[in-house]
Amino acid sequence: MAELKLPSPCVVVLVGPGASGKSTWAAAQFAPELIVSSDRLRALVGAGEDDITASSDAFALLEEVVRQRIGRRLTTVIDTLGLDRDRRMRWLGLAREAGMACVAVAFDTPADECRRRNRERPKRIPADALTNQLRIWTSVQKKLPDEGYDDVLQPTAARVVPDVFVESAAAQTRQSEAPVGLRFGLQVSSYPGGRAGLAAWVREVAQRAEAAGFDAIYVMDHFRQIPQVGRAWDDFLESWTTLGYLAACTSRVRLGTLVSGITYRNVAHLGKIAATLDVLSGGRAVCGVGLAWFEAEHKAYGWTFPPVGERYALLEDALRLLPILWGPGNKPFRGKVLDVPDTTCYPRPLQDRLPLLVGGSGPRTLRLAGRYADAVNVFGDVVAVRKATAQLGDRPIELTHLSTTLIGKDARQLDELVQRLRPRNVNPAKYAAAVNAGTVDDQIGRFRELSEAGVAEVMISLPDLGTLDAAADVISAFRP
Known part of the structure; x- marks a missing residue:
């Protein structure tokens, strides 16, 4: 049975007579904290669910409760x-009003199945009440498609996912049926574990990444941790x-x-550093350059932070030099x-x-990348990637993401990873969207979509290595 992917956040309205399977289906598809149940609330304010x-x-x-949750x-x-209908x-x-899908x-x-299930319940719905619900359902069923929902669905396997994965199942199928290649890079953005163990940690991560099939390893070029990732005093x-x-530590x-x-x-010194790395690594260096943005880091180290126009002039000169x-x-x-x-720069790169x-x-x-560089690295969804591609010009250049x-x-x-890794007081759904949280199949579909948009290499930062x-x-899904 194909899994239905619902956008996060969304409102899901269950409609059907008693004993039709609504609560059983909801419990199997969604975390308990997402479900607002009239029966459970009846037990909360009364003597039990049948009160x-x-x-x-x-x-x-x-x-x-519904108003408060949707408002948030x-x-x-x-x-x-x-x-x-008025409630619906x-x-x-x-x-x-909240801008959410519904x-x-x-x-x-079938009515006979509802009645059979009801007879097996410890606390039955009165027969006349169930008969009335079945009668009303016949009329309601015809009206649902015209009430304005984003969709009227049949109960099937379902999951709430970040927007980026809502359509990824079709792309995952395309990758399965007609595979394309895609390079993968691992970005290392933090160094946990304490200074005494850092060398061993870095070596282990690199060797595991190489064994996992990554094509490249990238590190952030900063001198203190950036606020988006951690604290200034983190290693x-x-x-x-x-x-x-x-x-x-690596060979490939x-x-x-x-x-x-x-x-x-x-900049000339940077060129010498990159050339040296290329020689000592056997021709595996990539020189990434950017405008620089972290003003607080410049001030902390006593460097000037030129205005943006001057930095663009410097970046253009660097790309030429x-x-x-x-x-x-x-x-x-x-x-x-x-x-x-x-x-003079000898030895020259391999x-x-x-x-x-x-x-x-x-x-x-x-525009600068399109004029001078071999590759450009961008962020965002497929729409953002296509927009970036349109601004690169006609010169051949690789697009990375x-x-x-x-x-x-x-x-x-x-779900366990999201709950464990999300910062305290951060909505799990918002955290999941921020880190593009998805299953293996979800990610295969997402990366297939990026490949179709023109991306040649995806660099990923893993919140949990x-x-x-x-x-x-x-990665194996994109290998011949």
């Missing part, structure tokens, strides 16, 4: 009969020194920065802001052209 005298209070409480844009599965329209209206799930269970290794160590993967801030080093530096001879270079009288990768998705950055990626072997493991085995399963 009919508490029904009015239970429904009043249900309406308030939380996925809400409404488990009640759903036969009252009220819930649909709340979803629309679907109805219609439980068209953080210098990038190019780390890459030199990784060259000795390419090695580079994502990306080196152009203000951090004398570095290939000259890596080439034969020692001709001088004079750019807009750089003046290098002698471009690669005929050491790849220059530009990081950034801004229009001006993309960076994203945080949480991978679970299956939906259950994925314990998921490298799951990443290997994704």
